[in-house]
Every structure is written in C-alpha cells, then in structure tokens.
Amino acid sequence: xxxxxxxxxxxxxxxxxxxxxxxxxxxxxxxxxxxxxxxxxxxxxxxxxxxxxxxxxxxxxxxxxxxxxxxxxxxxxxxxxxxxxxxxxxxxxxxxxxxxxxxxxxxxxxxxxxxxxxxxxxxxxxxxxxxxxxxxxxxxx
Amino acid sequence: xxxxxxxxxxxxxxxxxxxxxxxxxxxxxxxxxxxxxxxxxxxxxxxxxxxxxxxxxxxxxxxxxxxxxxxxxxxxxxxxxxxxxxxxxxxxxxxxxxxxxxxxxxxxxxxxxxxxxx
Amino acid sequence: xxxxxxxxxxxxxxxxxxxxxxxxxxxxxxxxxxxxxxxxxxxxxxxxxxxxxxxxxxxxxxxxxxxxxxxxxxxxxxxxxxxxxxxxxxxxxxxxxxxxxxxxxxxxxxxxxxxxxxxxxxxxxxxxxxxxxxxxxxxxxxxxxxxxxxxxxxxxxxxxxxxxxxxxxxxxxxxxxxxxxxxxxxxxxxxxxxxxxxxxxxxxxxxxxxxxxxxxxxxxxxxxxxxxxxxxxxxxxxxxxxxxxxxxxxxxxxxxxxxxxxxxxxxxxxxxxxxxxxxxxxxxxxxxxxxxxxxxxxxxxxxxxxxxxxxxxxxxxxxxxxxxxxxxxxxxxxxxxxxxxxxxxxxxxxxxxxxxxxxxxxxxxxxxxxxxxxxxxxxxxxxxxxxxxxxxxxxxxxxxxxxxxxxxxxxxxxxxxxxxxxxxxx
Numbered sequence: 001x002x003x004x005x006x007x008x009x010x011x012x013x014x015x016x017x018x019x020x021x022x023x024x025x026x027x028x029x030x031x032x033x034x035x036x037x038x039x040x041x042x043x044x045x046x047x048x049x050x051x052x053x054x055x056x057x058x059x060x061x062x063x064x065x066x067x068x069x070x071x072x073x074x075x076x077x078x079x080x081x082x083x084x085x086x087x088x089x090x091x092x093x094x095x096x097x098x099x100x101x102x103x104x105x106x107x108x109x110x111x112x113x114x115x116x117x118x119x120x121x122x123x124x125x126x127x128x129x130x131x132x133x134x135x136x137x138x139x140x141x
Numbered sequence: 142x143x144x145x146x147x148x149x150x151x152x153x154x155x156x157x158x159x160x161x162x163x164x165x166x167x168x169x170x171x172x173x174x175x176x177x178x179x180x181x182x183x184x185x186x187x188x189x190x191x192x193x194x195x196x197x198x199x200x201x202x203x204x205x206x207x208x209x210x211x212x213x214x215x216x217x218x219x220x221x222x223x224x225x226x227x228x229x230x231x232x233x234x235x236x237x238x239x240x241x242x243x244x245x246x247x248x249x250x251x252x253x254x255x256x257x258x259x
Numbered sequence: 260x261x262x263x264x265x266x267x268x269x270x271x272x273x274x275x276x277x278x279x280x281x282x283x284x285x286x287x288x289x290x291x292x293x294x295x296x297x298x299x300x301x302x303x304x305x306x307x308x309x310x311x312x313x314x315x316x317x318x319x320x321x322x323x324x325x326x327x328x329x330x331x332x333x334x335x336x337x338x339x340x341x342x343x344x345x346x347x348x349x350x351x352x353x354x355x356x357x358x359x360x361x362x363x364x365x366x367x368x369x370x371x372x373x374x375x376x377x378x379x380x381x382x383x384x385x386x387x388x389x390x391x392x393x394x395x396x397x398x399x400x401x402x403x404x405x406x407x408x409x410x411x412x413x414x415x416x417x418x419x420x421x422x423x424x425x426x427x428x429x430x431x432x433x434x435x436x437x438x439x440x441x442x443x444x445x446x447x448x449x450x451x452x453x454x455x456x457x458x459x460x461x462x463x464x465x466x467x468x469x470x471x472x473x474x475x476x477x478x479x480x481x482x483x484x485x486x487x488x489x490x491x492x493x494x495x496x497x498x499x500x501x502x503x504x505x506x507x508x509x510x511x512x513x514x515x516x517x518x519x520x521x522x523x524x525x526x527x528x529x530x531x532x533x534x535x536x537x538x539x540x541x542x543x544x545x546x547x548x549x550x551x552x553x554x555x556x557x558x559x560x561x562x563x564x565x566x567x568x569x570x571x572x573x574x575x576x577x578x579x580x581x582x583x584x585x586x587x588x589x590x591x592x593x594x595x596x597x598x599x600x601x602x603x604x605x606x607x608x609x610x611x612x613x614x615x616x617x618x619x620x621x622x623x624x625x626x627x628x629x630x631x632x633x634x635x636x637x638x639x640x641x642x643x644x645x646x647x648x649x650x651x652x653x654x655x656x657x658x659x660x661x662x663x664x665x666x667x668x669x670x671x672x673x674x675x676x677x678x679x680x681x682x683x684x685x
Contacts (some may be wrong), residue, residue, distance in 0.1 A: 001214070002505055004185075004187060004217075006217065011150075020252075031530060034531075035528075035530035038529060038530045038532075038534070038571065039530075039575050040570065042533070043218075044534060044538065045183065045534055045538075046534075047143070047145065047251045048177050048221075048251070049145055049250070049251060049252060049253065050249060050250040050251070050252055051250040052249065053246070054228075054249075054250050055228075055247060055248050055249040055250060056228060056232060056247075057245065057246065057247050057250045058236065058246045058248065059245050059246070059247075060231065060238075060241065060242060060243065060244040060245075061242060061243065061253035062242075063242075063615040065235065065236040065238075065240075067232055067236070075215070079147070079217065079249070081252075084185075085473055089193075091208075093637055094194060094196070094205060094212070096201060097194075098196060098202070098203035098204070099203070100198075100203065102198040102199060102200065102203065103198060104197075104199055105171070105197055106194065106198060106228050107197055108195070108196045108197070108198075109193050109194070109195050109196075109197065110193065110194040110202065111187045111190075111192075111194075111217065112187065112188040112192065113185050113186070113187055113188070114186040114187060114188060118183060122153040131217050145398065165491070176489065177371075177486065177489035177490075178275070178482075178486065179481070179483065179485030179489070180482075181484045181537060218643060222480060222535070224481070224482065225558035226269075226270075226271070226274050227267060227270070227271055227274075229264070229267045229271035229547070230271035230275060231273055231328050232268075232271070233271045233272055233275055233318075234275065244582065254512045254531065
C-alpha cells in the first residue's frame with residue numbers, strides 16, 4: 001500500500017519567495033528521518049515545495065482557465081512538502097509519520113494513494129489505459 | 142525544474158458530480174499528450190479526505206488527532222509532478238487540461254536539493 | 260511571480276509547440292531548414308501580435324496557421340520556379356500538400372510520425388556529431404542559438420554557423436524527411452540515441468557553479484528520451500537509454516561533496532539519491548527487458564546502474580550480478596574502460612586476486628596508458644591482497660597521472676597509508 005505523508009507547516013501560506021529552512025539542527029534531523037525511510041526500503045519519493053508566493057492557481061469556470069499568481073491570502077494552510085512511502089498497512093504509515101521530527105507548528109496528514117484497482121469501474125476502464133500507456137512508454141512498472 | 146500540480150477536492154458540501162465518460166476520455170487524452178511530451182514524472186490520486194489522518198506533534202512525539210477537520214481546509218485530491226522549463230510552461234500546459242467546471246488546481250515549485258558542492 | 264509576463268509565456272508556448280510545428284512544416288515543405296525558418300517567422304509574428312491581443316486560446320493552432328500561410332507562399336514561388344524547370348513530379352507533390360484539409364488532418368494524425376521524422380533527420384549520419392547535437396537541441400529542444408552555445412561553451416557565432424551549415428548539408432545531400440525502415444533503421448536509431456546520450460553526459464559532467472544551462476542539458480536529454488520512448492515504444496534500446504539516464508540522474512545530487520569534491524558512487528550518501536527517478540529508471544529497464552532487449556548496450560549499462568540503485572547501502576550491492584553484466588557488456592561492446600570496470604566488479608564479487616587477474620591484462624593496453632584509474636584500481640586490489648609496497652607504487656603512479664587536485668590528494672593519502680603498513684578495511 002502506498003501513502004502520502006503531507007507536511008503542513010503553520011504559517012507557510014504567507015512565507016516569502018525564496019524561504020529556505022535555515023535551522024541546521026532541524027535540517028539534520030529531517031535528513032536522518034529521510035535516511036531512515038530510505039534504509040528501511042519504504043521511501044518512494046520525497047520533495048519540498050516552495051511557498052505559494054512562488055506558485056499559482058488555475059481555476060476552471062465556464063470552460064475557461066483563470067490563472068492567479070500566489071500568494072493566496074484566504075489559504076489557511078498549505079502543503080510544504082511530502083513523502084510517499086510503501087508499507088504494509090495504514091498503521092505502519094502512521095507509525096512512520098509519528099517518527100517525523102516535526103515541530104509543534106506542523107501537522108502531518110496521512111493519505112492513502114489510489115492504485116488503479118481502487119478506482120470506480122468506469123474510471124478504471126478509461127484510467128486503465130493510462131498505466132498501460134505509461135508501461136508501454138516505459139514509465140511505469 | 143519540477144512543478145507539483147495539486148488538484149483540490151471539491152469544497153462544496155455536495156459531492157462532486159460524477160464525471161461523464163466523455164470527460165474521462167478527454168482527460169485521458171490530455172494526460173497521454175503530457176506523458177508523450179516527456180513532461181510527466183508522476184501522477185497520483187489519493188483516497189478521499191474523509192479517510193485522512195492528521196498528526197500533531199508535541200515534545201517530539203506525534204499523536205493522531207480526530208476529525209472532522211476545519212471546513213476551510215483544502216484537501217488534496219491528487220497531484221502530478223511535471224518536469225518543465227518554467228512555471229509559465231506548467232501554466233500553459235495546465236490551461237489546456239479539460240478539467241470540469243469548478244476544478245481548482247494549485248501549482249507549486251519543487252525545491253531542488255542543492256548539490257553540496259554548489 | 261511572472262506567470263502573466265507575456266514574454267515568458269511566449270517562451271513557454273514555444274518550448275511546448277516548436278518541435279511539433281517544425282515537424283509538421285518539414286513534411287509539407289520537405290526541407291528541415293526551411294521549416295525552421297517558417298516556424299521562426301510565426302514566432303516573430305506572435306511576438307508582435309500577442310502582447311496586444313493576448314495569448315490565443317489555442318496558441319499551437321495560431322502558430323501553425325501563420326506558418327502555413329508563409330509555407331503556401333513559398334511553395335507557390337517554388338512551383339512557379341519548378342514549372343520553369345519542368346519538375347513535374349515534384350509539382351504534383353507540392354499541389355497535394357497545399358490541400359488545406361489534408362494539412363489540417365495531417366496535423367492531428369501524423370504529428371507523432373512527423374516528430375520521429377524530425378528526430379531522425381536532425382541526427383542524420385551525414386552530419387558531424389556536434390552538428391547533430393546542435394540541430395537536435397535547436398529543432399526538438401526549442402533552445403535558442405545562444406542557449407545552446409552557452410551550454411556547450413562555444414561562442415554563439417560558432418554555434419550559429421554550425422547550425423546553418425548543418426541545414427545546408429541536409430539540403431544538399433537531399434536527405435529525405437522520413438522514418439528509416441528496414442536494414443537502415445537500427446543504425447539510424449543508434450545515431451539518435453547517441454546524440455541524446457551525448458547531450459545528457461554534457462549536462463551530467465557539468466560542475467556545480469557552471470552556467471545553469473549546462474546541468475539543464477540532463478533534463479532536456481531525459482525529456483527527449485521520454486519523447487522518443489513515446490514515439491517508438493517498441494524499441495528496447497530506447498527504453499534502455501531512458502533507464503540509464505533516469506538512473507544516472509538519480510545520483511546527481513550525491514555526486515559532489517562539500518567544496519566540490521567528487522564523491523565515488525560507493526561512498527555517496529544514498530539518502531540523496533532521487534528515488535522517483537530510480538523507480539522510473541527501473542520501470543524503463545523492465546520495459547526494455549520485456550521487449551527482449553536485455554542485451555542491448557544501453558540496457559546492460561542501465562542494468563548495472565540498477566544494481567547499484569536497488570542496494571539500499573553499498574554493502575548490499577549485488578556484485579556478482581554486476582560482474583556478469585560487465586561480462587555481457589565486454590562481449591557486446593568491448594572497450595578497455597568496460598574491462599577495467601569489470602575488473603572492479605570481479606574483485607568485489609570474487610575477491611581481489613580474481614579482480615587483479617583481469618586488471619593485470621590491461622597494463623599493456625595502449626588506450627589506458629595515461630588513464631589514472633588503471634593504476635588506482637590495481638593499487639586497491641594489491642592493497643587488499645596485502646602487497647602494500649606494490650600498491651603504494653601504483654597509487655603514486657595514479658596520482659601522477661591525474662590533474663585533479665582532490666583526486667591526487669586522495670591517491671597520495673592511500674599511498675601513504677600503504678607506506679604505513681595499513682591494509683584497507685574492506
């Protein structure tokens with residue numbers, strides 16, 4: 001089973017462009033956590049995200065796309081980074097999440113990732129072609 | 142550079158309208174175009190936010206907090222990871238996506254781990 | 260952020276559309292150089308009009324329509340000329356291509372084939388390698404002459420000339436705009452893959468602190484490889500090359516340590532390896548193998564990289580498998596460097612004596628005479644066998660052959676350790 005661990009740091013929604021983690025101790029702890037995930041063979045991917053002030057939003061209305069640049073004042077919380085892990089159970093995912101050296105100002109949201117077999121049937125029929133395509137072009141196991 | 146394209150769950154109290162076969166087919170075709178352009182690094186959908194678990198941390202220990210979570214919370218429904226030359230390129234691609242009425246996407250630049258020597 | 264900046268948006272649209280545009284035009288006018296000129300004309304028109312009108316809803320179609328008008332003008336002039344030259348056959352072709360409906364339909368149906376034709380043409384063996392590289396980045400990458408010049412550390416004027424001459428060579432040699440078939444295909448495909456891998460390596464070897472365009476070549480090569488995998492999904496070596504690039508790129512952030520010191524693969528911090536790229540690389544390799552291409556040279560190199568990628572720590576590396584893969588590679592695409600790598604793998608898998616046997620056979624190899632890694636590898640194997648005096652000589656010889664100050668220091672350290680009677684730990 002695959003899970004996303006979404007890191008939601010309080011206040012990141014208003015972070016200025018170019019904000020980087022500057023607490024060396026904290027960075028070191030995070031890297032140790034990442035390493036532990038990797039050594040256990042559960043780590044599938046991880047990334048940090050630049051703040052919304054460096055991002056954009058696209059909304060679709062009336063058949064047209066409307067683009068707005070960040071930051072977004074109404075956002076109460078935003079994703080700051082993620083891990084994707086492969087584990088045997090939800091409980092295992094929660095266990096790993098609990099080991100993250102997160103601070104009191106951070107929340108981690110644990111979300112299961114859908115496999116094609118999880119999709120409703122009609123979506124499967126169409127979405128089913130996608131993994132095939134990706135497999136054909138060599139981009140998916 | 143990498144861009145994460147995050148699709149938000151519908152915020153209305155009503156569940157989102159079930160996508161039609163035509164919409165799914167159009168979306169599949171669009172995604173195929175992106176894959177063939179060498180842009181897509183990853184593409185995932187998540188289980189609904191109603192199944193989400195949240196953890197808070199105190200004194201280095203994480204504990205699960207019970208839902209329901211704040212209504213204003215914007216939940217992630219799925220995401221892409223794209224490899225593009227610029228944010229503008231990501232926006233241009235996304236503008237062509239046949240998303241349903243009311244769909245909301247957020248684009249975020251991915252932090253590139255710096256080479257230590259750099 | 261400047262997502263509404265019109266110039267950057269046009270640049271982005273160009274990056275998305277230019278290859279397809281040039282490919283479609285090339286099929287109409289049957290001249291890659293002319294196709295590019297027509298596409299550039301359309302870009303100029305866009306740069307003039309869009310700041311006022313805004314970016315059109317379908318920018319690709321706008322560019323194609325604009326370019327097609329110019330193509331038609333050009334073909335009319337050419338037909339008048341051809342009529343005077345009585346080139347009847349060519350004239351019929353030209354008349355057919357002008358049919359608007361056909362052009363529109365062709366845009367949708369054949370664009371994949373057209374892109375493939377463009378790739379094969381840009382990498383045609385009649386061109387020198389550096390010309391193929393420049394033309395590929397220009398026509399398929401949408402890079403400007405300046406960007407390509409900076410990426411390859413040559414003056415812009417030189418690069419511009421290179422591209423002009425390349426187009427002229429293709430036109431004079433009357434290279435047909437087509438996907439090669441039959442006996443020719445394998446060799447022509449190998450040429451395309453060679454160009455893509457060259458671009459990748461140029462980016463991979465770029466040092467930190469160089470112009471950002473240089474490491475960006477890795478991303479561009481990866482993208483071209485993935486595009487090719489979509490256009491020719493049944494070619495195993497295409498997937499093999501993509502796998503190799505994804506796996507090599509996965510290590511990019513671990514290759515260099517503090518102060519710019521290169522870090523050997525076995526000593527790299529594996530938590531800095533990009534696991535998304537590793538997964539993608541393994542998937543591409545599986546695809547190559549499923550197509551029966553396990554013994555292709557790129558697939559073999561990718562399989563070796565995959566062995567390293569699968570090992571969560573250096574100690575878990577499957578050296579026996581790596582040695583077997585180098586065996587296969589040595590038979591398929593033998594080279595002194597492959598043989599040297601095989602010596603290392605054999606040494607790790609079957610003990611230093613076995614590895615030394617392989618390495619010793621290379622001491623007479625002229626190609627490796629000034630290659631510092633040969634004495635370096637021999638030194639390591641000798642030290643593990645306890646033959647410290649000989650090992651020291653080899654390390655000192657290696658230090659003398661390398662011009663890299665950090666490597667020199669490392670090798671002299673090892674020589675000194677031998678002098679002190681210290682055997683290596685592993």
